[in-house]
Amino acid sequence: MLKEVLIILILFILPFLLIYNKLIPKKYYLVALFTVLIFTLILVFVENVSPKDLGIRIDNFKQTYLPHLIFTFISLVVLLIFIKYNGSIPIKEWWLDRHFRYFFVIISFTQVFLFLGYFLPKLQVIFPSIWIAILVNGIMFASVHIFYKDFVAMFPLLILGGVGFAAIYAFYPNLILAGISHSILNFFIVLYGYLSVLK
Structure with a gap:
């Protein structure tokens, strides 16, 4: 444990605190995210984590697509x-913005890979209850958006979304479907202009 x-401390808390305390400029927020991704991929290789354990799978598609679809519809x-x-x-x-051409997919899959594929299983080892792990994961997901100007207004939706994503994934683990949903x-x-402008 x-x-x-x-x-969790090194890959999530440390980068978060460095940016929050302005030791890393907020404009490098996405650079920090992808740096964490690189180190996570290294750990995945060192720990010999299989794609299936990360939720990268198609064998359970029939069993998992409906819960993910319902969650996406309700959330939308x-x-x-x-x-x-x-x-x-x-x-x-908006169609001229690189975010809508391809970047939103990269960011979304990166976040679900980190928070659901890698962090959530670690939290399940740390906490005795899967629901505590899901709640903590949801709070972690919401917290990384604190650097945006409309964070307070979006916080309830971020918490609900973070907990919802974690809960659906915990019981219906499929990172591909989670990535599409996100x-x-x-x-x-x-x-619509939310979570777009840093403080």
Whole structure:
């Protein structure tokens, strides 16, 4: 368990604190994210973690696609209600932005790989209850968005989304489906200008 605690501290808490305390400029937030990804991939190789253990699998697609689909649909409906309530409009010429051409997919799959494929199993070793691990994972997911200006306004949705993603994945582990789901939600969130501008 000590190893898992150290991994969470070094790969998640340390980069988070360095940016929060301005030892790393916030503009390098995504650089830090992909640096964590590189070190995580190294650990995956060293620990000999199989793709299946990371949730990269198609053998359980029939058993897992429906829960992921339902979660995505419900999350999208809630998100669109939130958007309509706030009177938000799509950003202009969004199709010219690299984020909407390809970057939202890269970011989304990176996040689900880190938080669901790698961090969640570590948290399940640390905590005696899977639900505590799911809750902590959801809080971790929400916390990495603290550097955005609208973090407070988005926090309830981030917590619900983070816990929801972790819960669905814990019982229906398929990283490909989780990545697709997150990509869809990420697209609409940024399309309407949320979680786009750093503080």
